[in-house]
Amino acid sequence: xxxxxxxxxxxxxxxxxxxxxxxAGATVIVLAFGLNQAMNAPNDYQQGDTVKIMYLHVxxxxxxxxGWGVMTVAALGTLVxxxxxxxxxxxxxxxxxxxxxxxxxxxxxxxxxxxxxTYWVWDARLTSELVLLLLxxxxxxxxRTVEDPSRAARAVAILTLVGAIDLPIIKFSxxxxxxxxxxxxxxxxxGSTIYPTMLVPLLITAVGFxxxxxxxxxxxxxxxxxxxRVRTLRLMQASAAS
Amino acid sequence: xEHMDHMPFIVGSYAAAAAVIAVLIGWVMLDFRAQRRALAExxxxxxxxxxxxxxxxxxxxxxxxxxxxxxxQA
Numbered sequence: 001x002x003x004x005x006x007x008x009x010x011x012x013x014x015x016x017x018x019x020x021x022x023x024a025g026a027t028v029i030v031l032a033f034g035l036n037q038a039m040n041a042p043n044d045y046q047q048g049d050t051v052k053i054m055y056l057h058v059x060x061x062x063x064x065x066x067g068w069g070v071m072t073v074a075a076l077g078t079l080v081x082x083x084x085x086x087x088x089x090x091x092x093x094x095x096x097x098x099x100x101x102x103x104x105x106x107x108x109x110x111x112x113x114x115x116x117x118t119y120w121v122w123d124a125r126l127t128s129e130l131v132l133l134l135l136x137x138x139x140x141x142x143x144r145t146v147e148d149p150s151r152a153a154r155a156v157a158i159l160t161l162v163g164a165i166d167l168p169i170i171k172f173s174x175x176x177x178x179x180x181x182x183x184x185x186x187x188x189x190x191g192s193t194i195y196p197t198m199l200v201p202l203l204i205t206a207v208g209f210x211x212x213x214x215x216x217x218x219x220x221x222x223x224x225x226x227x228x229r230v231r232t233l234r235l236m237q238a239s240a241a242s
Numbered sequence: 243x244e245h246m247d248h249m250p251f252i253v254g255s256y257a258a259a260a261a262v263i264a265v266l267i268g269w270v271m272l273d274f275r276a277q278r279r280a281l282a283e284x285x286x287x288x289x290x291x292x293x294x295x296x297x298x299x300x301x302x303x304x305x306x307x308x309x310x311x312x313x314x315q316a
Contacts, residue, residue: 110252233281
């Protein structure tokens with residue numbers, strides 16, 4: 001199939017119907033394998049077994065940012081290229097990204113209590129991550145406020161592009177400011193500081209969670225296309241009846 | 243002993259992850275069923291993207307349903 005064909009909603013639906021079961025199966029297999037590896041990974045010499053929380057927290061943080069990254073590209077697709085599926089992709093990604101950002105904050109808080117002695121501290125990394133969650137909630141609220149999807153899409157696209165400023169702030173907050181949150185330890189110049197026996201399970205669970213994100217996003221996009229189809233039919237029916 | 247003290251935080255994290263993922267999966271599945279049901283109801287009333295204009299005109303409905311049975315669905 002030509003990837004450009006997927007711009008057609010009907011062809012996209014056919015593709016989604018075929019891809020979702022395979023993606024869901026791959027998600028279950030990779031996530032189960034990754035979590036099994038994580039449970040059998042050694043404890044950290046400082047953190048003890050609380051390092052097990054890392055296998056949830058780090059992928060959640062990545063996917064919370066990935067969600068907004070997807071929405072940012074989609075916002076450009078809406079405003080610049082006027083791609084028919086761009087705002088569908090943006091709307092579908094918002095609740096999923098919000099869910100992973102919330103999970104990142106909750107798991108980070110539950111890790112922080114035994115390691116830092118507190119559930120929360122207003123340092124730059126935690127605060128910018130909380131701002132990301134609030135941005136997600138703002139976008140979801142905006143989608144619900146404006147009834148016409150095309151008008152809502154333009155407003156959401158502008159808010160999304162403005163909110164994208166938060167992504168580099170989250171990433172580099174630990175370098176720009178003196179934070180309680182530790183610095184980058186996986187993707188950094190000079191290589192990862194995590195020992196391979198813990199790094200490999202982390203990367204496998206991250207792949208599993210990414211597959212979960214893709215599956216949910218594809219399914220949510222399918223739902224959004226169907227919802228717009230229902231809306232169009234009801235409007236056409238109403239106008240024909242009047 | 244120290245590790246036992248940390249266990250509620252670890253279990254709490256995995257429970258939170260399970261809850262968030264369950265909510266997301268549930269939301270997607272229930273929404274899919276709702277949209278499919280809404281589309282099916284509209285189709286039962288003879289309203290399709292090609293026929294919505296004719297749906298309110300009874301004399302057109304029989305012709306449209308025949309088209310649907312012949313695989314004319316968009």
